[in-house]
Amino acid sequence: xxxxxxxxxxxxxxxxxxxxxxxxxxxxxxxxxxxxxxxxxxxxxxxxxxxxxxxxxxxxxxxxxxxxxxxxxxxxxxxxxxxxxxxxxxxxxxxxxxxxxxxxxxxxxxxxxxxxxxxxxxxxxxxxxxxxxxxxxxxxxxxxxxxxxxxxxxxxxxxxxxxxxxxxxxxxxxxxxxxxxxxxxxxxxxxxxxxxxxxxxxxxxxxxxxxxxxxxxxxxxxxxxxxxxxxxxxxxxxxxxxxxxxxxxxxxxxxxxxxxxxxxxxxxxxxxxxxxxxxxxxxxxxxxxxxxxxxxxxxxxxxxxxxxxxxxxxxxxxxxxxxxxxxxxxxxxxxxxxxxxxxxxxxxxxxxx
Amino acid sequence: xxxxxxxxxxxxxxxxxxxxxxxxxxxxxxxxxxxxxxxxxxxxxxxxxxxxxxxxxxxxxxxxxxxxxxxxxxxxxxxxxxxxxxxxxxxxxxxxxxxxxxxxxxxxxxxxxxxxxxxxxxxxxxxxxxxxxxxxxxxxxxxxxxxxxxxxxxxxxxxxxxxxxxxxxxxxxxxxxxxxxxxxxxxxxxxxxxxxxxxxxxxxxxxxxxxxxxxxxxxxxxxxxxxxxxxxxxxxxxx
Amino acid sequence: xxxxxxxxxxxxxxxxxxxxxxxxxxxxxxxxxxxxxxxxxxxxxxxxxxxxxxxxxxxxxxxxxxxxxxxxxxxxxxxxxxxxxxxxxxxxxxxxxxxxxxxxxxxxxxxxxxxxxxxxxxxxxxxxxxxxxxxxxxxxxxxxxxxxxxxxxxxxxxxxxxxxxxxxxxxxxxxxxxxxxxxxxxxxxxxxxxxxxxxxxxxxxxxxxxxxxxxxxxxxxxxxxxxxxxxxxxxxxxxxxxxxxxxxxxxxxxxxxxxxxxxxxxxxxxxxxxxxxxxxxxxxxxxx
Numbered sequence: 001x002x003x004x005x006x007x008x009x010x011x012x013x014x015x016x017x018x019x020x021x022x023x024x025x026x027x028x029x030x031x032x033x034x035x036x037x038x039x040x041x042x043x044x045x046x047x048x049x050x051x052x053x054x055x056x057x058x059x060x061x062x063x064x065x066x067x068x069x070x071x072x073x074x075x076x077x078x079x080x081x082x083x084x085x086x087x088x089x090x091x092x093x094x095x096x097x098x099x100x101x102x103x104x105x106x107x108x109x110x111x112x113x114x115x116x117x118x119x120x121x122x123x124x125x126x127x128x129x130x131x132x133x134x135x136x137x138x139x140x141x142x143x144x145x146x147x148x149x150x151x152x153x154x155x156x157x158x159x160x161x162x163x164x165x166x167x168x169x170x171x172x173x174x175x176x177x178x179x180x181x182x183x184x185x186x187x188x189x190x191x192x193x194x195x196x197x198x199x200x201x202x203x204x205x206x207x208x209x210x211x212x213x214x215x216x217x218x219x220x221x222x223x224x225x226x227x228x229x230x231x232x233x234x235x236x237x238x239x240x241x242x243x244x245x246x247x248x249x250x251x252x253x254x255x256x257x258x259x260x261x262x263x264x265x266x267x268x269x270x271x272x273x274x275x276x277x278x279x280x281x282x283x284x285x286x287x288x289x290x291x292x293x294x295x296x297x298x299x300x301x302x303x304x305x306x307x308x309x310x311x312x313x314x315x316x317x318x319x320x321x322x323x324x325x326x327x328x329x330x331x332x333x334x335x336x337x338x339x340x341x342x343x344x345x346x347x348x349x350x351x352x353x
Numbered sequence: 354x355x356x357x358x359x360x361x362x363x364x365x366x367x368x369x370x371x372x373x374x375x376x377x378x379x380x381x382x383x384x385x386x387x388x389x390x391x392x393x394x395x396x397x398x399x400x401x402x403x404x405x406x407x408x409x410x411x412x413x414x415x416x417x418x419x420x421x422x423x424x425x426x427x428x429x430x431x432x433x434x435x436x437x438x439x440x441x442x443x444x445x446x447x448x449x450x451x452x453x454x455x456x457x458x459x460x461x462x463x464x465x466x467x468x469x470x471x472x473x474x475x476x477x478x479x480x481x482x483x484x485x486x487x488x489x490x491x492x493x494x495x496x497x498x499x500x501x502x503x504x505x506x507x508x509x510x511x512x513x514x515x516x517x518x519x520x521x522x523x524x525x526x527x528x529x530x531x532x533x534x535x536x537x538x539x540x541x542x543x544x545x546x547x548x549x550x551x552x553x554x555x556x557x558x559x560x561x562x563x564x565x566x567x568x569x570x571x572x573x574x575x576x577x578x579x580x581x582x583x584x585x586x587x588x589x590x591x592x
Numbered sequence: 593x594x595x596x597x598x599x600x601x602x603x604x605x606x607x608x609x610x611x612x613x614x615x616x617x618x619x620x621x622x623x624x625x626x627x628x629x630x631x632x633x634x635x636x637x638x639x640x641x642x643x644x645x646x647x648x649x650x651x652x653x654x655x656x657x658x659x660x661x662x663x664x665x666x667x668x669x670x671x672x673x674x675x676x677x678x679x680x681x682x683x684x685x686x687x688x689x690x691x692x693x694x695x696x697x698x699x700x701x702x703x704x705x706x707x708x709x710x711x712x713x714x715x716x717x718x719x720x721x722x723x724x725x726x727x728x729x730x731x732x733x734x735x736x737x738x739x740x741x742x743x744x745x746x747x748x749x750x751x752x753x754x755x756x757x758x759x760x761x762x763x764x765x766x767x768x769x770x771x772x773x774x775x776x777x778x779x780x781x782x783x784x785x786x787x788x789x790x791x792x793x794x795x796x797x798x799x800x801x802x803x804x805x806x807x808x809x810x811x812x813x814x815x816x817x818x819x820x821x822x823x824x825x826x827x828x829x830x831x832x833x834x835x836x837x838x839x840x841x842x843x844x845x846x847x848x849x850x851x852x853x854x855x856x857x858x859x860x861x862x863x864x865x866x867x868x869x870x871x872x873x874x875x876x877x878x879x880x
Contacts, residue, residue, distance in 0.1 A: 105862070
């Protein structure tokens with residue numbers, strides 16, 4: 001029964017994904033396709049945090065750091081190489097190495113969750129401040145100016161592998177991004193079903209027990225943290241192709257958004273944060289239009305997002321997927337037998353300080 | 354005498370000004386069953402945590418088959434073939450009982466073999482009937498049994514149990530006594546307990562802790578009639 | 593020689609600003625083990641309170657020293673009632689909720705004051721040392737930071753409130769068993785922490801100006817200082833501020849101010865690798 005539901009879920013995700021992948025380019029205008037590309041790139045970012053926070057219990061407040069590094073590495077390398085395939089590879093590799101370094105300090109130092117959140121947040125903030133002041137010649141890396149506050153508006157678009165200069169069209173970038181999102185989603189699903197993934201979840205449940213069984217918890221956490229970093233970097237690279245890189249990629253609102261997607265979608269699932277991400281993107285866009293175009297000053301996106309986050313933490317701690325599962329259980333319970341058995345214990349995000 | 358399986362030499366643990374374990378020498382032979390007893394606050398649990406790598410001793414050595422293991426970390430000690438059950442049940446609350454035990458078996462065996470070992474361990478402990486239940490929802494005694502199955506699933510050479518009978522029903526204690534006797538046919542065990550009833554049923558050699566040091570060590574019958582041991586226990590109860 | 597004096601004054605000023613930036617956060621963290629992610633916005637609110645009061649004709653000193661802490665302290669009490677209270681014992685959820693609060697505050701202030709920089713000029717004029725000049729107001733801030741630390745120490749050491757606070761820091765369950773109401777202690781703590789933050793925000797406003805997003809510029813430093821310092825509120829903050837302030841200033845002098853911040857972060861990360869519980873988690877454990 002449970003297994004059936006899970007297979008059904010996978011099929012639904014696949015069908016919807018493929019539908020978007022092949023349907024949207026045929027139907028929509030270019031600007032809409034570019035918007036959808038940005039959504040899909042952000043969805044990969046949501047996936048990265050859904051994985052490391054929801055399944056490994058690593059509360060990283062600074063996924064934006066890897067997101068931004070991925071984008072900037074890509075832009076700088078592509079400008080210097082004059083070709084984007086190796087730049088894209090480097091854009092994943094470098095942030096992953098950075099994640100490994102940061103992870104080493106955090107996991108070998110055995111710092112608590114609260115400190116971990118603060119350290120990762122601080123790292124992304126410092127990167128933001130650093131990149132923000134890189135205007136001027138002395139900050140050129142090879143041929144690439146970092147551009148300070150303005151970023152790199154001339155971020156090159158991906159070319160077909162082996163054909164420098166032959167750029168992908170926006171529709172191709174869209175297909176690539178949505179395709180990679182689907183691959184990343186199912187790769188995460190598979191990863192979680194492997195021995196590594198199951199042990200990772202056990203570590204989330206009880207670190208001490210995992211240690212006493214002989215697992216080196218630090219290595220497992222480092223590995224999954226690097227996977228999360230790589231996914232965030234991939235997201236940054238794709239984002240750079242649909243917009244361009246700028247310091248805002250590292251900024252507090254970006255870090256905050258990722259957390260909000262996961263909380264609103266539902267921690268401990270992969271699909272929840274994806275849905276949360278898309279919903280919140282749509283909402284943010286609408287609010288931005290209301291705020292700036294229609295002149296409703298009071299619908300400031302930050303204000304609405306912030307209030308939503310507080311409300312979800314206080315009143316809907318398990319997010320939309322939690323609400324959906326409860327509703328589903330109630331329906332199924334009504335259909336078969338009266339009062340449904342006790343639900344699974346409410347997920348507690350808190351662990352030892 | 355051959356080289357001991359587990360040995361502590363001059364083991365000392367200080368917390369600030371308090372000496373919880375004071376220059377303890379301890380040796381356990383292969384396939385031996387040793388009970389460590391003592392009143393509350395005698396330093397048993399601190400001693401246990403030094404053996405399992407949860408605490409790094411302030412001074413002294415712990416040797417497993419001659420290799421120093423003090424301060425190398427719990428996971429490294431477990432990898433040498435030591436199964437550890439802590440005083441507070443340490444289980445994966447959000448997972449099913451079977452997944453709990455599988456996690457233990459999967460560390461030492463691949464794929465199918467891990468599955469088989471999981472089932473065997475659950476059978477030996479007698480929890481096959483609750484394999485699918487979420488451990489967080491089980492009664493305390495059942496959780497203890499799940500943890501015990503996790504400890505024996507990797508087939509460790511040495512098993513360290515800290516107060517295994519705590520919170521169990523009489524029936525579960527009976528099963529535990531049988532299980533410890535059966536385990537001892539193949540594994541060496543150290544059982545830390547303060548429940549004398551339980552000790553009487555399983556013990557052969559007993560080490561008595563008092564005020565952080567070894568008070569006396571020897572055959573169970575002799576220990577239980579020893580004046581000093583009685584004073585330590587009764588004195589504690591009177592106070 | 594003059595250069596050395598200026599450098600020392602700069603270091604002192606950097607240390608003082610770290611103390612001011614982080615003391616409110618440290619009070620809340622030390623007592624409740626809660627990291628208030630809206631800390632930067634509390635500072636921002638303090639700055640706006642001071643500037644708004646000053647523009648409405650209130651004396652600048654009263655605006656900075658009275659209006660700012662009072663406003664933010666009251667706001668903190670309100671937040672504690674409405675949000676924090678419901679999340680006790682759930683540290684991560686508290687962090688998330690305060691983060692939501694931080695975003696909401698940025699949004700709200702943007703709506704009310706607009707996304708523009710406001711400022712007031714620093715009082716007290718400047719001071720010449722040889723060929724160099726420095727602001728008298730910065731020296732005044734060093735004095736305020738020192739005064740805050742001393743006053744905090746006196747309160748913790750000699751008053752009934754301080755006794756309760758020390759008890760809660762050591763062991764909150766024990767303090768509750770002895771008859772203090774932890775919920776009341778936490779409410780007061782949060783309000784006091786917020787008021788101190790408001791004071792800092794007001795005092796720093798003349799130096800940096802205010803803009804709705806200024807919190808982000810402050811919090812990195814404040815977080816680093818508090819977690820490097822560890823659980824002891826006063827000594828932790830003081831020692832970490834001294835260490836990190838010196839590193840920051842010297843790197844800034846040698847290179848640029850942003851590299852100064854990078855050095856500060858690197859120092860803190862390495863420090864936490866060595867001392868995961870912060871400086872006072874390892875040394876000076878009995879300190880306040």
